Amino acid sequence: MIKAENINYSVPGKNIIKGVDLHIKKGRFYGILGPNGSGKTTLMDIICGVIADYHGSIEVMGKDLKKYHKKDLAKVLALVPQNFNTSFSFNVEEILEMGRYPHKKKFSFLGKEDREIINEVVKELELGSIIDKKITDLSGGERQRAIFGKALIQETPILFLDESTSNLDPYYAHSLLKKVRDRVEEKSLTVISVFHDFTLASLYCDEIIFLKDGKVVKIGETEHTLTPENIKNVFNINSKMMESDDKKFVIPYM
Numbered sequence: 001m002i003k004a005e006n007i008n009y010s011v012p013g014k015n016i017i018k019g020v021d022l023h024i025k026k027g028r029f030y031g032i033l034g035p036n037g038s039g040k041t042t043l044m045d046i047i048c049g050v051i052a053d054y055h056g057s058i059e060v061m062g063k064d065l066k067k068y069h070k071k072d073l074a075k076v077l078a079l080v081p082q083n084f085n086t087s088f089s090f091n092v093e094e095i096l097e098m099g100r101y102p103h104k105k106k107f108s109f110l111g112k113e114d115r116e117i118i119n120e121v122v123k124e125l126e127l128g129s130i131i132d133k134k135i136t137d138l139s140g141g142e143r144q145r146a147i148f149g150k151a152l153i154q155e156t157p158i159l160f161l162d163e164s165t166s167n168l169d170p171y172y173a174h175s176l177l178k179k180v181r182d183r184v185e186e187k188s189l190t191v192i193s194v195f196h197d198f199t200l201a202s203l204y205c206d207e208i209i210f211l212k213d214g215k216v217v218k219i220g221e222t223e224h225t226l227t228p229e230n231i232k233n234v235f236n237i238n239s240k241m242m243e244s245d246d247k248k249f250v251i252p253y254m
């Protein structure tokens with residue numbers, strides 16, 4: 001699905017991403033974990049085409065990332081960024097409609113099918129009560145849910161989430177991740193998501209990618225990778241694994 005080889009990215013005075021290789025498979029949910037400043041957002045922005053001046057090669061669905069036109073790339077991958085800041089006062093409905101733009105011809109209107117896709121996601125994500133509100137007037141969590149909705153409406157085979165549950169209360173965090181997980185099972189959606197919460201990562205991810213100081217230090221099945229030993233090595237923090245009702249929880253402590 002995505003093949004990244006020897007990715008390097010620097011800004012003056014700092015190498016941020018150092019020789020990263022990744023092979024992302026279809027229909028898998030990947031969690032990227034790493035300390036603050038380890039390069040998670042930068043790596044995502046590179047693979048999503050937001051940062052273009054990287055070194056190395058990236059293939060997305062068999063095609064060189066640099067050869068994609070912006071609109072074609074938006075048909076293939078959607079990103080829910082860490083912070084969505086805008087000074088334009090679009091309302092939520094207008095933001096959601098933008099999710100269909102990559103699929104439309106220039107200057108054409110949204111059709112019945114587009115409206116159905118939007119309405120379905122509004123219902124699914126319980127966005128009805130905020131649909132007429134301006135995005136600039138929303139709380140952090142409401143804004144995150146709206147941007148999440150736009151990404152689902154984009155109906156791409158690949159979804160990137162950058163700490164996209166960080167502002168959500170536990171109900172919405174789990175309900176959104178569950179909906180993403182369902183799409184992985186039912187539609188073979190491929191997901192790459194940055195997490196700071198070990199438990200959320202352990203509940204929803206198939207594989208974990210540990211990033212430290214711009215390098216991938218471990219990658220593998222969640223069960224074998226999200227271990228106290230690896231967590232200690234990457235974050236310098238202790239943790240305990242707990243199991244209940246077949247679910248695994250990771251509790252970090254100092």
Ligand SMILES: Nc1ncnc2c1ncn2[C@@H]1O[C@H](COP(=O)(O)OP(=O)(O)OP(=O)(O)O)[C@@H](O)[C@H]1O
Pocket residue numbers: 011014016034035036037038039040041042043
């Ligand atoms: N444009 C830039 N110019 C200078 N330094 C940058 C730039 N972009 C990122 N950095 C630096 O690169 C490092 C990695 O940043 P990045 O945002 O990718 O980290 P992260 O792992 O996502 O962190 P966090 O967990 O805090 O969100 C940081 O030290 C950051 O300050």
